[in-house]
Amino acid sequence: MSLPAKDSRSLLLEKLRRFSRPASPLSEPPPKNDTAQPGRAPQIAVREAVNEETISQLAQELKRLGAELRYVAGLENLSAAILQLGRESHYKRIAVGADPILKEANLATGLQNFQDFKLILSDRTPTPANQIREALSKCQLGITGCDAVIAETATMVLSHAGFGGRSISLLPECHVVVAYRAQVFISLDDWMNSQSFTRATLPSCTTFITGPSRTADIEKVLVTGVHGPLRLVLMLVQGGD
Amino acid sequence: MRIHLFVPCLVDQFYPGVAVAMCRVLKKLGVEYAYLTDQTCCGQPAFNSGYHREATELAERFLKVFEPAETVVAPSGSCVSMVKIFYPQLELSPAGKRTLERLGPRLFEFSDFLVRELRVVDVGAQFRGKVTYHDSCHLLRELKIEEQPRQLIRNVHGLEFVEMDDMQTCCGFGGTFAVKFPEISTAMGTDKAAAIERTGADAVVANDSSCLMQIAGILSRRKSRVVPMHLAELLAQGI
């Protein structure tokens, strides 16, 4: 491209400097030059578990958003819980992400044992990257873990590094988020306080998911499932602390 | 206590009864009042239209006329906010600035004067009927006067107070807006009148004659039975 990029840049910056207030110096020191490797490993923010009241607030908030909450007694029961969800809704095609919690639950293997399901994808499926999204778009169920669950707003924080990436929580009809109870935080502030955000530690993409995809663009009538999942289910697993 | 009356030009010319009623209420409360006969307009129409030169001339004049006053009371949120909020944005003379600095804090809108300065909420007025109240925008959002008029209305003997829908929505007057965009202004006023009528009130009260001019004009065109009334007129009932 032969655009005078530098020219418009310096012209613009010059103009901004001229029009800016001859103000106080910046209150914020420039960020430290992080030497850490870019890209944070998918991490689970675990800390002291929240109380019953917080969990019931989370449940209420999910309900208000049209999302669902299912309790799972232990990680060993996760496959069964998903099977049940699949049977109820006649879901057949399923994709399982590569999050630690799902691996720990041995979910890919666990689900393969059930005749009802066709496991379209898991990190064990040797599929070329460019075909993954086609396959995922045909899936009815996409299962992922998450970094944290925020009770106040019923928000799930996902960083999308790793298998399935951004698509697995986006393209299938129904998105199932699996989280330990210990991953629940009271508020977004609460969670943000527990993290440090720098350029080097932030992954290429983080998403706060609050309810299923929705719109009110036609006469303000709420419709869920525009581009993203029509349905959002949180499976809260006892323990993790 | 002794005060000076600030009778805005619209009240002086179209609604003298409002100022007369205000005098009656003040007298009942033992407030002495004087009237500076050289007063005309505070300059708001020029200011709101963008003519700062003319507005400044009228502001200077206003401040000169009111120079002798210590405490000033006006039956209008709009004209009071012109002086208190918008005069400081004009390029005034040093003398004008001095008067403004002294007078500004001692210039009161009528309901605010009664409730916060005199600490009176019951003036002894009597009114049989249902009354609703329209929040005038300048009163509400420039001067933040919301509760004072309501307290005064609620304490009128025999009166039933009822809030209307969207009581804090503009009536559509907006000064020169009303004549620059008459269709939009009338549409806003029509919705306001409908909200007033839905309450089943006998009277609608506001603290600004400009809003009342708009509301009355629409109600009258609709042949409505609701009576528009300035707060001062309501409070003068039966005293």
Place this chain on the structure above:
Amino acid sequence: MITGPIKFKEAARRNLAAQDLRENLRRATSHSTTLRLKAVSAVPEWEDLRSEAHAIKKEAIDHLAEYLERFESQATEAGCKVYWAETASQAAEYVVNVCRQKGASLVVKAKSMTSEEMELNTALEGASIQPVETDLGEFIVQLAGETPSHITAPALHKSRTQIGKLFSEKLGMNFSDDPKELTRAARAILREKFMDAGIGITGVNFAVAETGSLVLITNEGNGRMCTTLPRTHIALMGIEKVIPRFDDLRVFLKLLARSSTGQKLTSYVTILNGPREARETDGPEELHVVILDNGRSQLLAHPHTREALYCIRCGACLNVCPVYQRVGGHSYGWVYPGPIGSVITPELQGISQAQELPFASSLCGHCSAVCPVKIDLHHMLLWLRKSAVDSALTSRGERWIIKLFAATMKRPGLYRWSGMLGWMVQRILAPRGKGLRVPCWSAGRDFPPLPKKSFHQLWEEGEIN
């Protein structure tokens, strides 16, 4: 670009008369204001949050050059390509060039008002590149060949029946006016477009200087789609989108959704730091960020209006504005309608192109009262009115009336005499006990009758005691 002065008055009169439009506007704006009020009332610290957000924006705008450079350096470190555009056409040209270079024939777009400023769709079409709007409202508006009438709800001016007819006509589907069915139809069509598009174009809600992050907020998930599937992502941002710190997001996230739709948080908040990493299987391989001025530095230069750059485009001022509620977004003649539009259009396009807009307000101040970043919108309109007068843009007739008015008010004798003259004219022309018929007033309202005596006269005659 607008060709010739915006004719607000004319358009407003036309739109005011359209009954179905009035009803669509009323329904949508009253829905949004109710939800907003409910959401805001549930946050006791709301006023503190507004002040905090105002202070953060002030810091960012006061140091705009520094924070933008910092953002640029962090985003570049993260692998973004940053381009600075002074004008809308420079920005559009850059985007078209990227599309050409990538050999893209199909572009998916998430809602971006900045792209509307750039008239990007026209530019892309001119280069034989098909832009597809993916926000449902934008999709509807694009199908209809219109422009958005609201900054967060582009198709708010249309009824379900109108949309149903549009879909059956343009998409060949059976008529339905069921929002759910219509949404499903759009989903199916757009899903294919997402899969096929080589380039995704989005706006930016916040650009974080500290970390080089781009923050994108959508309810529908189209923002995620555009930044997940296409191999190239182009993000368009105005210079005012930068915020100093990542931590500042917590303030803005609390304010934005509540002000806009009454939600606690929008369905999807996407935080992007550079293009996909080597080990990732999706997300764009290239991420271009276009930083656009397009007249914004003019706002910066004017002390009375620079705070308009604090705007986070929530749309609350439109929803509560009694004028917007009645005339709709298209009356405002350019991309940004409502109170914020009346402030920034004259600055971005020149006051001579938009001199009617600052006057199109009753100055009720509801806009300023709801603004989540405390922009003093209605007082800015007053300054813009002054600027219109100072630039001699108001009519000669009006200038004379004001001069005459001021001259009269400066002379108490003349003032009183004109009052009496008015009364005499009324006695001759108006029926007994009625007011005069006054042009620009009496079409829909009665004018008050002048009383025989003014207060001044009553006082002089000793009738007040």
